[in-house]
Amino acid sequence: MAVNFPLPIPSQLLPVPGIQLGFAQAGIRKADRKDLLVMALAPTATVAGVFTLNRFCAAPVQVAKAHLASAALISGMPIRALVINTGNANAGTGLPGLVAANSTCSALATLLNCEDSQILPFSTGVILEPLPVERLIAGLPAAIENLSEDNWYSAAEAIMTTDTQPKAASRQVQIGSHTVTLTGISKGAGMIMPNMATMLGFIAMNVKVSQPVLDTMIRQVAELSFNCISIDGDTSTNDAFMLIATGASDCEISDTESSDYAALVGALSSLSQELAKMIVRDGEGATKFMTIQVEQGASIPECRQVAYSIANSPLVKTAFFASDPNLGRLLMAIGKAGIADLDTGMIDVYLDDVWVVKHGGRHPDYQESDGQRVMQQNEILTRVVLARGDASAKVWTCDFSHDYVSINADYRS
Amino acid sequence: MAVNFPLPIPSQLLPVPGIQLGFAQAGIRKADRKDLLVMALAPTATVAGVFTLNRFCAAPVQVAKAHLASAALISGMPIRALVINTGNANAGTGLPGLVAANSTCSALATLLNCEDSQILPFSTGVILEPLPVERLIAGLPAAIENLSEDNWYSAAEAIMTTDTQPKAASRQVQIGSHTVTLTGISKGAGMIMPNMATMLGFIAMNVKVSQPVLDTMIRQVAELSFNCISIDGDTSTNDAFMLIATGASDCEISDTESSDYAALVGALSSLSQELAKMIVRDGEGATKFMTIQVEQGASIPECRQVAYSIANSPLVKTAFFASDPNLGRLLMAIGKAGIADLDTGMIDVYLDDVWVVKHGGRHPDYQESDGQRVMQQNEILTRVVLARGDASAKVWTCDFSHDYVSINADYRS
Numbered sequence: 001m002a003v004n005f006p007l008p009i010p011s012q013l014l015p016v017p018g019i020q021l022g023f024a025q026a027g028i029r030k031a032d033r034k035d036l037l038v039m040a041l042a043p044t045a046t047v048a049g050v051f052t053l054n055r056f057c058a059a060p061v062q063v064a065k066a067h068l069a070s071a072a073l074i075s076g077m078p079i080r081a082l083v084i085n086t087g088n089a090n091a092g093t094g095l096p097g098l099v100a101a102n103s104t105c106s107a108l109a110t111l112l113n114c115e116d117s118q119i120l121p122f123s124t125g126v127i128l129e130p131l132p133v134e135r136l137i138a139g140l141p142a143a144i145e146n147l148s149e150d151n152w153y154s155a156a157e158a159i160m161t162t163d164t165q166p167k168a169a170s171r172q173v174q175i176g177s178h179t180v181t182l183t184g185i186s187k188g189a190g191m192i193m194p195n196m197a198t199m200l201g202f203i204a205m206n207v208k209v210s211q212p213v214l215d216t217m218i219r220q221v222a223e224l225s226f227n228c229i230s231i232d233g234d235t236s237t238n239d240a241f242m243l244i245a246t247g248a249s250d251c252e253i254s255d256t257e258s259s260d261y262a263a264l265v266g267a268l269s270s271l272s273q274e275l276a277k278m279i280v281r282d283g284e285g286a287t288k289f290m291t292i293q294v295e296q297g298a299s300i301p302e303c304r305q306v307a308y309s310i311a312n313s314p315l316v317k318t319a320f321f322a323s324d325p326n327l328g329r330l331l332m333a334i335g336k337a338g339i340a341d342l343d344t345g346m347i348d349v350y351l352d353d354v355w356v357v358k359h360g361g362r363h364p365d366y367q368e369s370d371g372q373r374v375m376q377q378n379e380i381l382t383r384v385v386l387a388r389g390d391a392s393a394k395v396w397t398c399d400f401s402h403d404y405v406s407i408n409a410d411y412r413s
Numbered sequence: 414m415a416v417n418f419p420l421p422i423p424s425q426l427l428p429v430p431g432i433q434l435g436f437a438q439a440g441i442r443k444a445d446r447k448d449l450l451v452m453a454l455a456p457t458a459t460v461a462g463v464f465t466l467n468r469f470c471a472a473p474v475q476v477a478k479a480h481l482a483s484a485a486l487i488s489g490m491p492i493r494a495l496v497i498n499t500g501n502a503n504a505g506t507g508l509p510g511l512v513a514a515n516s517t518c519s520a521l522a523t524l525l526n527c528e529d530s531q532i533l534p535f536s537t538g539v540i541l542e543p544l545p546v547e548r549l550i551a552g553l554p555a556a557i558e559n560l561s562e563d564n565w566y567s568a569a570e571a572i573m574t575t576d577t578q579p580k581a582a583s584r585q586v587q588i589g590s591h592t593v594t595l596t597g598i599s600k601g602a603g604m605i606m607p608n609m610a611t612m613l614g615f616i617a618m619n620v621k622v623s624q625p626v627l628d629t630m631i632r633q634v635a636e637l638s639f640n641c642i643s644i645d646g647d648t649s650t651n652d653a654f655m656l657i658a659t660g661a662s663d664c665e666i667s668d669t670e671s672s673d674y675a676a677l678v679g680a681l682s683s684l685s686q687e688l689a690k691m692i693v694r695d696g697e698g699a700t701k702f703m704t705i706q707v708e709q710g711a712s713i714p715e716c717r718q719v720a721y722s723i724a725n726s727p728l729v730k731t732a733f734f735a736s737d738p739n740l741g742r743l744l745m746a747i748g749k750a751g752i753a754d755l756d757t758g759m760i761d762v763y764l765d766d767v768w769v770v771k772h773g774g775r776h777p778d779y780q781e782s783d784g785q786r787v788m789q790q791n792e793i794l795t796r797v798v799l800a801r802g803d804a805s806a807k808v809w810t811c812d813f814s815h816d817y818v819s820i821n822a823d824y825r826s
Contacts (some may be wrong), residue, residue, distance in 0.1 A: 055755040056748030056773070092744040094758075094774020127741020128775050191728055191745060232727045235749035237741075314645045314727070314813075315604055315821055322822030328540020328650075331505040332604060335469030336648035342468040345507075360469070361507020362541050400727075405815050408728055409735030 002165050002282040003289040003378050003398065006274070008153060014170040014181045015149035016204040018042035018246025022147035023158040026139025028132055029087025029125060034158035036136060038143040039082040039202065040112065044247030047071070047079040047120065048214040050222050052239035058091035059101040059131075060121040061238060067105070067117045072211045080114045082242065084122040084200065085136050086161050086187075091237035092128040100133040107137040111144055124161055124187065124200055124238050156185040159200055162407055163189045167278040173267035175260050178251035180207050182271050186226075188279035190408060191236040201226055201241040201275055207264065208252040209245035216256050218243040220265060225272030230397045231283040232404070233312035243268075280396045285403030288320050291381045295392040302339055303393035306384060309337035310395075317400030320380065325371030327356050334384060346387040352380060415695040416702040416791050416811065418578050419687070421566060427583040427594045428562035429617040431455035431659025435560035436571040439552025441545055442500030442538060447571035449549060451556040452495040452615065453525065457660025460484070460492040460533070461627040463635050465652035471504035472544075473534040474651060476514040480530045485624045493527045495655065497535040497613065498549050499574050499600075504650035505541040513546040520550040524557055537574055537600065537613055537651050569598040572613055575820055576602045580691040586680035588673050591664035593620050595684050599639075601692035603821060604649040614639055614654040614688055620677065621665040622658035629669050630678060631656040638685030643810045644696040645817070646725035656681075693809045698816030701733050704794045708805045715752055716806035719797060722750035723808075730813030733793065738784030740769050747797060759800040765793060 019041055026036040041047070049068055051061050071079050083104060090097045105119035112119075123131065156166035170183040184203030191199070209217065218241065226241050245253075253261050281289055292310050297303035310316055313333040319326040330349055335342070349357035354370045356363060374380060432454055439449040454460070462481055464474050484492050496517060503510045518532035525532075536544065569579035583596040597616030604612070622630065631654065639654050658666075666674050694702055705723050710716035723729055726746040732739040743762055748755070762770035767783045769776060787793060 054745060054748035055750075055752065056744040056757050089741065092741050092770065092774060094772065097774065126739070127744055128770070129741070130775070191742075234726050234728045234742075234745060237745050237748060313647050314817070315647045318818055318821035321818065324822065326539070328502065328505050328542070329604075329647075331469040331540055332467060332647060332650050335467035335650060337468075339468065344469050357505065357541070359507065361505060361510065362543070400818065402815055402818050404727070405731055405734065405813065405818055408731035409737065 003286050005165050005278065005281045008156065008166060008168040010153035012170065013152040013168050014172065014183050016181050016183050016246060017149070017206045018045060018248025019204045019244060020147040020149050021151035021155040022143040022145065023151065023154050024139040024142035026085065026135050028085050028135055034154065035086045036139045036143050037084040037155050037158040038108065038140065038147065040147055041080055041244060042246050042248050043078055043080065044208065045078055046209055046211050046214050046245045046247065047242060048218040049240055049242045050218055052236055054235045054237045056092055056237045058089050058123060058238045059093055059097035060090050060123045061240060062098065063101040063105065064120040064122060064240065067120055070117045077115060077118060079120055080118040081108055081112055082120045082122065082202065083108050084159055086124050086159055088123060088125040088129055088131045089127045089238050090123040090131040093130060096130060100131045103133050104136055108140055111140055122200060122240055124159065127237055152183050152185065159185060159187045161187065161189070162284055163187050163282055165282050167275055167282065169271055169274045171267045171271045173263055175251050175263055178249055180205055180249070180251055180264065182267055184271055184275050186275040186279055188231065189282050190231055190284040191234045199236055199239055199279070202244070203268065203271060204244040204246055206246050206249045208247040210254060213253060213256055214243060214245055217265060217268070221268050221272050224269050225276040228395050229276050229280050230308060230311045230395060231280065277396055280398050283398035284407045285401040286398035287378065287401050288399040289379045290320060290397050290399065292395045292397065293381060293392065294384045294386065296389055297386045297391045298389035300391045300393050303391050304395065305339065306334055306337045306386070307393050307395040309333045310382065311397035314400055320375070321399040321401045323375040325368055325375045327351065327371060330382065331357065343388065348385040350383040415578050416699050418691065418694045421569065421579060421581040423566035425583060426565040426581050427585065427596050429594050429596050429659060430562065430619045431458060431661025432617045432657060433560040433562050434564035434568040435556040435558065436564065436567050437552040437555035439498065439548050441498050441548055447567065448499045449552045449556050450497040450568050450571040451521065451553065451560065453560050454493055454657060455659050455661050456491055456493065457621065458491055459622055459624050459627050459658045459660065460655060461631040462653055462655045463631055465649055467648050467650045469505055469650045471502050471536060471651040472506055472510035472514040473503050473536045474653060475511065476518065477533040477535060477653065480533055483530045490528060490531060492533055493531040494521055494525055495533045495535065495615065496521050497572055499537050499572055501536060501538040501542055501544045502540045502651050503536040503544040506543060509543060513544045516546050517549055521553055524553055535613060535653055537572065540650055565596050565598065572598065572600045574600065574602070575697055576600050576695055578695050580688055580695065582684055582687045584680045584684045586676055588664050588676055591662055593618055593662065593664055593677065595680055597684055597688050599688040599692055601644065602695050603644055603697040604647045612649055612652055612692070615657070616681065616684060617657040617659055619659050619662045621660040623667060626666060626669055627656060627658055630681065633678060634681050634685050637682050638689040641808050642689050642693050643721060643724045643808060644693065690809055693811050696811035697820045698814040699811035700791065700814050701812040702792045703733060703810050703812065705808045705810065706794060706805065707797045707799065709802055710799045710804045711802035713804045713806050716804050717808065718752065719747055719750045719799070720806055720808035722746045723795065724810035727813055733788070734812040734814045736788040738781055738788045740764065740784060743795065744770065756801065761798040763796040
């Protein structure tokens with residue numbers, strides 16, 4: 001089902017010195033599938049994260065945020081490992097959920113000979129069901145057993161839920177005399193409208209980066225990648241995007257104004273966008289990959305508001321699924337975006353190279369056959385020109401198909 | 414498909430003295446279907462309206478608002494008729510669209526021997542396509558030919574688009590020595606998340622009401638009826654809810670503080686809620702009728718925000734379609750509603766009589782079999798208790814089915 005999905009090739013996923021990955025089949029929800037991942041970090045590593053803004057923030061997210069904060073405050077207590085389970089989100093689980101997340105950290109800390117607060121836990125899967133934490137903990141030794149720098153592909157498989165494809169990619173970038181390697185994984189595939197972060201995304205790179213610089217870097221990169229996608233407008237309770245600088249090279253980035261910083265952010269943004277787009281291409285039931293680009297707005301937030309209003313409209317998404325140039329629905333979605341002083345008489349809309357709407361009305365030369373031609377494609381760019389400023393924003397999304405309904409009506413069964 | 418739809422019985426739709434209805438088959442989009450409606454009013458009538466807040470407000474809505482404003486300002490120039498076409502929304506049509514809406518008014522004014530500004534035009538159907546105004550105008554004489562007080566059922570049929578059922582109902586209420594009759598019609602069935610008004614709703618009553626009182630009355634009533642529903646979260650370009658006081662009786666309401674006013678608003682709210690719920694029961698592809706009630710919020714807008722976040726969540730809607738008590742999705746939707754200081758640890762959630770979530774986590778006694786039992790029903794009440802104030806709000810919505818996708822993928826073909 002995935003749309004033009006760039007299937008990761010295991011041999012092209014580059015190991016990143018300073019991080020090892022181990023996986024296991026813990027049987028958390030289903031038997032015989034990888035559902036547990038441990039990422040073990042060198043003691044030189046720094047870690048930054050952005051997390052869901054959903055108020056029903058899952059227990060592991062609460063614990064991860066607290067541990068991240070304490071690692072940043074207390075020197076000599078760096079994060080040593082991340083542990084991720086699928087099959088259960090450990091969200092809406094109250095105090096027992098927090099206890100389970102803490103027990104997970106504690107068990108892994110014992111095995112790795114560090115403090116509980118040096119572990120970051122993550123979960124994804126069904127909400128409101130108790131986490132079978134004893135099965136998770138029982139799976140940890142097997143995951144540690146196969147820790148290796150070469151396990152990125154298996155790691156991507158181990159965090160899948162309704163994803164049909166593992167999502168992983170690598171980049172290399174020259175920083176001074178150093179060749180820096182960046183490798184990351186992500187997962188979707190529904191309940192996706194990131195608000196500071198996506199479902200799950202992890203990127204590691206073998207550079208030294210101080211905590212404040214890494215915190216700035218992840219926010220910049222998230223804003224241009226994971227925060228630009230939507231499958232269904234539903235923001236998860238468990239979203240997290242984590243950036244790991246393993247410190248396992250002499251390359252150090254200490255200044256956000258330096259050209260080295262810019263070079264690294266460039267490579268990182270490219271990688272993050274690839275991982276984010278993979279989530280959209282493999283969105284639940286997706287048959288089309290849509291880019292919504294809003295230009296000449298008064299501000300970036302306003303452009304994003306219009307782009308998301310289009311991207312999340314069920315009527316727009318079903319029209320794209322049907323390859324039906326029922327493009328009035330685009331105008332509806334622009335108009336309902338909540339921009340109170342929007343002058344619709346200024347707005348132009350393009351579908352790829354076809355000029356559909358001029359000054360708020362159907363372009364006199366627009367032919368439905370032209371719209372039809374573009375709608376047949378499985379990758380479509382919608383451009384909305386607001387003509388009221390110089391800001392712009394871009395959102396990637398997918399269509400709304402019968403399979404989306406099937407997948408989400410059958411998800412737990 | 415409609416859920417427990419109370420099919421209107423033509424003989425139970427009561428004529429309202431002072432308003433006559435005439436319909437025609439104008440062939441605006443398809444042949445052989447009623448697609449044109451004229452409502453002719455006594456010269457004693459007053460009319461109030463609430464309209465879509467979509468910035469891509471359709472040409473007829475713009476014209477109707479202007480004519481309504483001028484009727485309110487100039488004495489002796491009351492609204493004499495409403496004209497409604499289906500099959501084409503005349504939205505996103507620019508200047509030619511405005512010309513078409515004005516031509517429609519002009520043609521009907523000539524036939525009824527009044528001024529253009531005494532006519533209110535309404536359209537519903539496909540957006541961004543030119544209105545075949547010559548066919549509409551050619552159909553007007555036939556509609557006038559069959560004007561009658563008894564045509565409410567046919568009128569309800571004449572404004573249908575993807576509706577599977579005509580929507581109409583009546584009430585009678587005793588005001589002093591007068592028996593006042595109220596009859597109304599409405600239409601859905603997609604692109605429904607009213608923001609001041611629904612797709613189309615028209616209610617007439619044989620009372621005398623001054624313009625300022627009628628304006629207050631319609632806002633109060635809309636807030637409790639048409640503004641409490643959502644099919645898909647998409648706000649139409651053409652929404653309008655119109656309230657007509659024909660003045661064709663000696664009963665006069667002149668004071669919003671009077672008991673007569675309260676009695677009339679009671680009957681009107683009951684009728685409006687029935688018409689609004691009919692839209693939800695006949696929502697595109699609906700198999701379940703869901704009431705989302707949010708209680709103990711800090712304010713009514715906050716309660717509505719949470720209720721709509723649930724009502725519009727594709728993942729909640731598909732879970733209800735599947736009769737799957739995947740109720741973590743309710744927590745997700747509450748958490749993403751945008752209430753920044755929401756304390757999730759205080760929240761309780763009930764599904765009909767089943768207490769599912771206590772203090773933000775799964776209730777210890779909650780059994781999935783209980784959730785399953787309620788989910789099998791085709792009418793379900795979800796209650797969310799925020800425990801942070803004394804405001805409450807209610808929203809009616811429906812589920813998200815394969816048929817929703819089918820209907821909206823095939824709508825124009």
